[in-house]
Amino acid sequence: MKNIVIFGAPGSGKGTQSDLMIKKYGFGHISTGDVLRNEIKNGTELGKTAKQYIDNGQLIPDNLMVNILASVYDGFGKEHEGVIFDGFPRTIPQAEALKKMLDKRGHKIAAMIELDVPEEELMTRLIKRGQESGRSDDNEETIKKRLDVYHSQTAPLIEWYKKENIHHHINGLGELDRIFADICNVIDNI
Numbered sequence: 001m002k003n004i005v006i007f008g009a010p011g012s013g014k015g016t017q018s019d020l021m022i023k024k025y026g027f028g029h030i031s032t033g034d035v036l037r038n039e040i041k042n043g044t045e046l047g048k049t050a051k052q053y054i055d056n057g058q059l060i061p062d063n064l065m066v067n068i069l070a071s072v073y074d075g076f077g078k079e080h081e082g083v084i085f086d087g088f089p090r091t092i093p094q095a096e097a098l099k100k101m102l103d104k105r106g107h108k109i110a111a112m113i114e115l116d117v118p119e120e121e122l123m124t125r126l127i128k129r130g131q132e133s134g135r136s137d138d139n140e141e142t143i144k145k146r147l148d149v150y151h152s153q154t155a156p157l158i159e160w161y162k163k164e165n166i167h168h169h170i171n172g173l174g175e176l177d178r179i180f181a182d183i184c185n186v187i188d189n190i
């Protein structure tokens, strides 16, 4: 099992690169953003709670998020070569909980791949995505909040994963193919 955390700020290209990785390697994919948007679409209680945080650019509380993650992960069974965690963990308590959850099952994270993209580029990409996809959190005000949350709560995970010795830095600015080739280079060597 090659479980991988794809990591980066909002708009860094995690979803796009995950799709390419799934096609090439047959990984399973857990995007916590997609899981939550699905709950919202289905009008569940969880969706109603999640929407309030998402539209405000805030993170869903850790305990709630960790429970969701564990149940989605267990639903995957053993049919995949590994799972890509996309959008999780986003806080240090989430990273600790993920490690514990995988330990218990005799699994681990093989690599944390950080897509590094400059702030101005993130802003441009997200505003463009908001215009095209109509995602309710891709407007300028909410994007700014999400980037602040990223810097204060999520970016510290880079140091956390460096200490775990599984952090890999990728320049996320430029040609998609070059970025993907850099990612494959990491995956093929773990």
Ligand code: ATP
Residues within 6 Å of the ligand: 009, 010, 011, 012, 013, 014, 015, 032, 033, 034, 036, 053, 054, 057, 058, 059, 060, 061, 065, 086, 087, 088, 089, 090, 094, 137, 146
């Ligand atoms: P991408 O650009 O890859 O789509 P993103 O950061 O723009 O990434 P999502 O990962 O889709 O967007 O997440 C959207 C929102 O869902 C977040 O702003 C947050 O409110 C909520 N969310 C998603 N994952 C988590 C998590 N692990 N913990 C807390 N909240 C989360």
